[in-house]
Amino acid sequence: MSGRHATKHAGGHRVALRKQVAGRLGWGIGDQAVSSLGNFLLGVFVARLLGATGLGALGLAFLAYSVALNCSRALSTDALMVRYSVSDHDARKQAMAASGGVALLVGAVSGVVCLLIGFGLKLHTPGSEVGAAFVALGIVMPGLTFQDSWRSAFFAAGEGAKTFVNDTVWTVLMLAVLFGGRYLDFGIMAALLTFGGTAALAGIYGIRQAGVLPRPARAVGWLRRHSDLGPRFLVENVVLGAGGQVRTLIVAATGGLAAAGSIRGAEMLIGPVAALLMGVGQVAVPEAARALQRGDRALWRLCAGLSSGLSAMALGWGVVILVVFPLGLGELVLGSVWPGAHALVLGVIVSAAAGCLHVGPSAGLRALGRADRTMQCQIVVTSLFVGLAAIGGVLWDAQGVVWGSAIASVAGVGIWWSRLAKSRHEYARTTAEGAAA
Numbered sequence: 001m002s003g004r005h006a007t008k009h010a011g012g013h014r015v016a017l018r019k020q021v022a023g024r025l026g027w028g029i030g031d032q033a034v035s036s037l038g039n040f041l042l043g044v045f046v047a048r049l050l051g052a053t054g055l056g057a058l059g060l061a062f063l064a065y066s067v068a069l070n071c072s073r074a075l076s077t078d079a080l081m082v083r084y085s086v087s088d089h090d091a092r093k094q095a096m097a098a099s100g101g102v103a104l105l106v107g108a109v110s111g112v113v114c115l116l117i118g119f120g121l122k123l124h125t126p127g128s129e130v131g132a133a134f135v136a137l138g139i140v141m142p143g144l145t146f147q148d149s150w151r152s153a154f155f156a157a158g159e160g161a162k163t164f165v166n167d168t169v170w171t172v173l174m175l176a177v178l179f180g181g182r183y184l185d186f187g188i189m190a191a192l193l194t195f196g197g198t199a200a201l202a203g204i205y206g207i208r209q210a211g212v213l214p215r216p217a218r219a220v221g222w223l224r225r226h227s228d229l230g231p232r233f234l235v236e237n238v239v240l241g242a243g244g245q246v247r248t249l250i251v252a253a254t255g256g257l258a259a260a261g262s263i264r265g266a267e268m269l270i271g272p273v274a275a276l277l278m279g280v281g282q283v284a285v286p287e288a289a290r291a292l293q294r295g296d297r298a299l300w301r302l303c304a305g306l307s308s309g310l311s312a313m314a315l316g317w318g319v320v321i322l323v324v325f326p327l328g329l330g331e332l333v334l335g336s337v338w339p340g341a342h343a344l345v346l347g348v349i350v351s352a353a354a355g356c357l358h359v360g361p362s363a364g365l366r367a368l369g370r371a372d373r374t375m376q377c378q379i380v381v382t383s384l385f386v387g388l389a390a391i392g393g394v395l396w397d398a399q400g401v402v403w404g405s406a407i408a409s410v411a412g413v414g415i416w417w418s419r420l421a422k423s424r425h426e427y428a429r430t431t432a433e434g435a436a437a
Contacts, residue, residue: 021302024283027160031151031167032279038171045178046191050129054188057129061137061192063245064117065144068110070241072145074233076102077152078285079226082366085156085286086293093212096153098222100146100214107145114138132189140196146214147199150206156286162209163282170202232371236378243382247389251401254393262340262398266348269321269333269341273314273352277359280310284359288367296428299367303360303420310356318349340398347402354409361420368427373419381412 039062047055076099084095118134125131147170154163177194178186207213223230251260267274284306291302321330322345330338358381365374385408392400 021287024155024158024160024287025280027164028155028281028283029276029279031160031164032275032282034164034167034171036275036278038167038174041171041175042178042191042195046188049186050188050191053129054191057133057188058191060130061133061188064110064114064134064137065141067238067241068107068114068141068145069148070237071110071234072103072106072148073152074237075106075223075230076100077149077156078233078366079222079229081152081156081285082229082289082369083226085158085289092157093210095222096210096212097215098218099153100149100212101216102219102222103145103149104142104214104216105219107142110145111138111141114141129188132187133192136189136192137196140193140200143200143203144196147203147206149214150203150210151282153206153210153212155283158286158290160283162206166202166206166209169205170199173198173201229369229371232375236371236375239375239378239382243385246386247401247405250386250390250393251398254390255397255401258340259398259401261337262344263348263402265334265337265341266344266402269325269330269345270314270317270348270352273310273317273356276313277310277356280306281359281363284363285366288363292367296424296431299364300420300424303364305360306363307357307360310359311353314349314353314356318345318353321345321349344398344402347399347406351402351406351409354406354413357413358409358416361416364420365416365423368423370419370423373423377412377416377419381408381415384408384411 043055043058046058080095080099084092087095114134115138118131118136118138121128121131121134147166150166151163154160154166174194177198178191181190181194248260251263287306288299288302291298325333325338325345326342330342334341362374362377365371365377385405388404388408389401390404392402392404394400396403
């Protein structure tokens with residue numbers, strides 16, 4: 001083959017590869033849109049029928065739900081995405097069965113904890129909406145974690161379309177039941193039982209899609225084989241989730257509820273970027289693992305492309321907010337919250353754009369199996385996030401919290417990328433030494 005034809009062939013291969021990656025990223029974004037829509041409509045349903053008390057109880061239940069999901073993913077499907085995205089079909093199916101079993105067990109344990117909390121609240125305060133919410137959540141938690149495990153399993157297999165279909169089935173089932181029961185005495189318990197019960201049905205449908213049965217009996221073996229990843233991912237996920245909650249408490253303590261509301265309003269405006277970030281984040285690790293198969297340079301290019309692309313979109317949306325929303329759209333969307341949110345939105349945009357630059361190195365480090373370094377980075381960056389937000393809140397109220405968070409996000413860019421660069425060089429050296437031997 002002549003040099004010109006070889007170059008043309010290589011160029012065509014790269015174009016085809018980019019299209020494949022873009023297609024898988026597209027399924028991740030589409031799936032996140034469906035999932036976010038379902039959660040949003042559930043919130044609207046509860047708010048309209050049950051009022052502020054019901055919505056508050058739903059919020060607390062969703063906080064517990066997110067903690068359980070973080071634990072389940074860390075111990076079950078995070079390792080699946082790291083180590084089986086490029087494995088053969090049979091090995092991946094065995095891994096899906098074991099990780100699905102772990103997800104079921106984590107859901108069962110989390111469900112028992114929620115039941116204990118719920119019954120305790122109901123005993124302490126008869127008729128407690130929060131107690132009823134936790135009891136319902138405890139009943140359906142295994143179904144929720146199990147359904148979520150298919151999301152990572154299908155993305156690891158490069159079958160994002162199946163994830164999209166599964167989440168669509170869940171959303172349609174949930175909305176059908178909620179709509180059908182709107183004229184009944186539909187309380188918070190029934191709403192959450194519907195939410196989790198339809199998730200369980202979608203999880204069962206996932207068995208048919210994958211042709212794999214979950215195997216809880218293999219859970220101990222799975223945890224033992226991936227003990228170098230699971231506990232570290234667990235710490236990382238818990239730290240990441242806790243950081244946001246602690247910052248919310250800091251805002252309320254230093255600036256009051258009005259300041260917290262203004263920050264929440266500004267963050268709502270950047271919501272499309274957050275949804276995009278979560279959508280891409282779902283498939284970033286499997287894509288990084290596939291890139292690593294082509295070499296450490298391909299991994300570096302993918303991570304740089306993901307981060308720079310997301311950050312550019314965040315900045316572009318930020319420009320729209322700064323230019324268009326002051327013309328009346330901001331007040332239309334946020335009402336009386338808009339003036340306070342408008343004053344904070346620049347700092348939130350900077351924080352979001354910098355946070356997008358963390359996505360690539362986080363995925364790259366996971367693909368390299370460096371759970372130790374992802375855990376270290378997350379602890380350091382979250383500590384900066386909370387610490388600088390606290391200092392800023394004391395000195396400068398809501399503005400201080402927002403810009404303290406932004407500075408932490410910008411500093412985190414250097415921390416994440418330096419760790420990826422170091423790990424990449426170590427991987428390249430080890431690979432070269434292995435080839436020489």
